[in-house]
Amino acid sequence: MEGKLVGVHKVNVKLADGTSTTYYYAWRGKGAPRIESKPGTKAFTQEFIRLTRDRQQNAQAGTIGSLVDDFRSTASYKMLAPSTRRDYERQFATIRIVFEAFPIKAIEARGSRRAFLKWRDTMKDTPRSADMHIALLSNVFAWAKGEEIILRNPLEAVERLHSGTRRDIIWSDEQLSTLLTKAKPHILNVALVALWTMQRQADILTMPSLAFDGARVSIKQGKTGARVRVMAAGDILPVLREAKEEKRQRVLVNSFGQNWTSSGFRASWRKEMARLKISGVTFHDLRGTAITFAYANLDRSHEEKIKLISEISGHSSEDAESIIRKHYLAGLEVIDAIGRGTKKE
Known part of the structure; x- marks a missing residue:
């Protein structure tokens, strides 16, 4: 493998005990870092990429x-x-x-x-x-x-x-009920905002408190650059209001009250899914689940529903319709699960 890596510098060295070995460096020249992984392995290639990624x-x-x-x-x-x-x-x-x-x-x-x-x-x-x-x-x-x-x-x-394709997968009734009733608060809040806004993980985690005006949430979608305004559902109003009252920079924070990092959230999400014994679905699949829910509850024509859902979620109309066609009937139980799981006692 190392012979295919452009720039790898190979040096044969004689050790003090008289034996010889070969060292590999990410590039030729003074200050070049040595690659510690075994040559010919995937780890060797990955280390080479990591060492040279930021080099001009x-x-x-x-x-x-x-x-x-x-x-x-x-x-x-x-x-x-x-x-x-x-x-x-x-x-x-x-x-x-x-x-x-x-x-x-x-x-x-x-x-x-x-x-x-x-x-x-x-x-x-x-x-x-x-x-x-x-x-x-x-x-x-x-x-x-x-x-x-x-x-x-x-x-x-x-x-x-x-x-x-993840469009073929949505959360089941049982999985949603477990998430919405047993997840830790800092994870549950993120899931609730995802379900009620249909936004991507990155856009949710970086959502500023200023995005909430008391009635609606304004979101700029990082992937498309589109700006959307979503009516704040009753289930996420407490989360939004708390962020406002505490004058936080962002709506969602981790268990330490700090802004989420993408890697930190992914690690916490994996840990929580393992604790709840939820498998086979991802955070991203909450978007398809939310689309199914929205379609069933919007009092509009089919065409109007598709248009509104695609505008809010960032999906194309074709993808939104594909999700709905596959999951709408099966999703009726999911709709009930969202309603039951977020209902306050």
Whole structure:
């Protein structure tokens, strides 16, 4: 594996006892950090990515490395949500390992598609991740084609390896009842806001107290940039009012009264789901569950419901309708569960 990592510096060293060993460094030169993991392993590659991710490098002109740098400097890329850019940066680090010096001219050459897909298939054990990496590389090529840097994108219409979708999953009656009646308060509050606003985890955790005006919650969606106003349901009014009264920066805080970090929440969520013995569903699946609930309770036509739900949740109309068609009838018990679980004694 180490032979495929661009920049790894290999040094053969003779030890004091007369034996020889080989050390690997993330790059050549003074101050280069040594890679401690075993060469040829996944851990070795991951450590290399971690050590070189933030290192300033000047990619060679006319290569995929320079193409990536140009793509990252565009206004549209810089406007992406910070969490999205962080994910992309990790994927770019993996892409650079293999294709940093790959000539731009060779992108258009016959057979390049096969070479890129062969690389994608080396990650087939994690198909969703493999799809994300190849999709990002395709996005770079699509941008380059639009800029007339290349004449064709060899990664157009690539079939996905991962066929699953979270749209097929919502929380069951039993799971919801357990969450809403037994979860610890700092976790329950986040779940309630998710269920009653249909927003993404990142947007909920960073929601400022100022977003609540006493009746509605104003939300700027990080992924789409869209701004929506959601009527504050009675079940989350206590959470919103408490944040206002305490003059907190954010609506939701952890068990120490501090602002959540994304990693801190994920760790706490996993721990709480294990304690409650809830498995097979994710926090993200609460959005589909909430959509099912909203559809059943809105007193509007089907078309109006779909339009309103997609505007609030950030889903496309097609995704919102797919969720509803699959889960509406089965979701009637879920609707009852939300109502029962959030009802105050």
